Amino acid sequence: MSLGPNSVQAETFRIGAEDDWFPYTALRNGKIQGMSVDIVRAAFAASNTDIELVPYPYSRCMDTALRGEIMACFNTLPNKQIASEYLLPNYPLFNDDILLWANSKTARPVLSLAELSWQSVAVTIGYEYGAQFDQMAGIQRVPVRRDLNGFMMLQRGRVDYTAAYRGTVRALIAERPEFKDAFTPVATLIHAQLFLSFTRKDPRAPELISRFDKGMQIIHTNGTYQQILDHWHNHLAAD
Secondary structure, three states: OOOOHHHHHOOEEEEEEEOEEOOOEEEEOOEEEOHHHHHHHHHHHHOOOEEEEEEEOHHHHHHHHHOOOOOEEEEEOOOHHHHHHEEOOOOOOEEEEEEEEEEOOOOOOOOOHHHHOOOEEEEEOOOOOOHHHHOOOOOEEEEEOOHHHHHHHHHOOOOOEEEEEHHHHHHHHHHOHHHOOOEEEEEEEEEEEEEEEEEOOOOOHHHHHHHHHHHHHHHHHHOHHHHHHHHHHHHHHHO
């Protein structure tokens, strides 16, 4: 069967969206919303491709895409394993820094990850934090369901550090005034590029990637992409 552009346009494709990672992607008040949600929708709209976003916990989202039950999942920080198990487009969704956070009462700069040997670090289940951190032995990783749980543990002294993106921490602080000034970034783990990861199990995926990249090119060129970034930056600043 031929899979030309019309076959992609004629269908609605199911894409998994992480359900608890505000301000990027989250299920709130019964709606999937966030900065990367707006980017994904705008890119596919620009290439006249119909999609349906389906909320999942991140690890389940990636597993479901891996099995080919959905066409793609976001937001992903690629590593060698992900690059071998999924198809990746040319355009990332966005960039953000993953930072190592300490309780402000005891914070001091971490100049080398070697200093983390036998230290406890809260990490969200299924997340990637960059090859250097992910592959380093000796760190006591404490898995948590969501970023909020890691920061609550850090606030109570149950872990030494937590790893989290700058943007998600800004959102947490905006929603929880008690977190203001409670945490201090002490190291940058990676300058991350986040992607929409496509399944390798569906033969339609390469054409869908092509349409996503086409749409991303369009929204970068016509200013829509920057408008989305500015909207969410202003949204967090207002909070």
